[in-house]
Amino acid sequence: MVLLQLDPFLNELTSMFEHSTEKGSVWVTLKRSSLKSKVQRNKMGTVGEPLEYRCLVRATDGKKTISTSVGAKDHQRFQASYATILKAHMAALKKRERKDKKKAALAHKQEGGSKKSKKA
Amino acid sequence: MVYITSWDEFVERSVQLFRADPDSTRYVMKYRHCDGKLVLKVTDNKECLKFKTDQAQDAKKMEKLNNIFFTLMSRGPDADVSEVTGKEQTEAQPGKKGRGRKQ
Numbered sequence: 001m002v003l004l005q006l007d008p009f010l011n012e013l014t015s016m017f018e019h020s021t022e023k024g025s026v027w028v029t030l031k032r033s034s035l036k037s038k039v040q041r042n043k044m045g046t047v048g049e050p051l052e053y054r055c056l057v058r059a060t061d062g063k064k065t066i067s068t069s070v071g072a073k074d075h076q077r078f079q080a081s082y083a084t085i086l087k088a089h090m091a092a093l094k095k096r097e098r099k100d101k102k103k104a105a106l107a108h109k110q111e112g113g114s115k116k117s118k119k120a
Numbered sequence: 121m122v123y124i125t126s127w128d129e130f131v132e133r134s135v136q137l138f139r140a141d142p143d144s145t146r147y148v149m150k151y152r153h154c155d156g157k158l159v160l161k162v163t164d165n166k167e168c169l170k171f172k173t174d175q176a177q178d179a180k181k182m183e184k185l186n187n188i189f190f191t192l193m194s195r196g197p198d199a200d201v202s203e204v205t206g207k208e209q210t211e212a213q214p215g216k217k218g219r220g221r222k223q
Contacts, residue, residue: 025152032193055193092156093176
């Protein structure tokens with residue numbers, strides 16, 4: 001597993017989405033982590049040093065795993081780009097079929113309206 | 121393990137789960153393009169919450185949840201998520217409009 005910088009991670013993630021359109025899935029995991037081993041954590045705990053936590057983001061397509069870590073400073077920027085990528089690639093989800101209902105409701109309203117105007 | 125059908129319940133319970141055990145809770149999103157399916161999972165290795173959908177509107181809701189988890193995980197479990205909704209709030213900066221016209 002490779003720990004990447006934010007932008008290379010997003011690029012890799014994009015290509016994972018692009019390569020899994022015909023078959024396969026993409027998993028993205030978010031986890032809070034101090035990025036320290038248990039031994040290091042215990043040591044810091046006994047010394048009393050505060051642990052710095054970051055958000056560890058891992059992505060896999062079943063063959064390859066990539067990861068990055070997002071700190072408090074850049075989580076908003078990362079979240080924005082991540083959301084853009086998701087929006088662009090989750091095109092297979094169903095849109096709500098609302099158009100017909102809307103049209104029907106509109107026609108109904110117009111009918112009601114015209115009746116009212118006749119009365120007046 | 122059963123899928124939770126109500127989105128609001130899923131969000132509420134997953135945030136609760138994370139706050140109860142922030143060190144071992146993870147949030148996984150799985151997207152399968154060929155079947156057009158999206159599965160969200162939050163687990164602390166003891167309890168597992170899952171939500172499944174094929175609707176595009178749920179992907180929008182997921183964006184908010186992503187935002188909540190990014191905030192909780194990078195800023196800490198006590199971070200305030202009430203203001204984090206996924207919308208760009210930076211745009212709504214209080215107006216500097218018409219400043220020059222006053223005189």
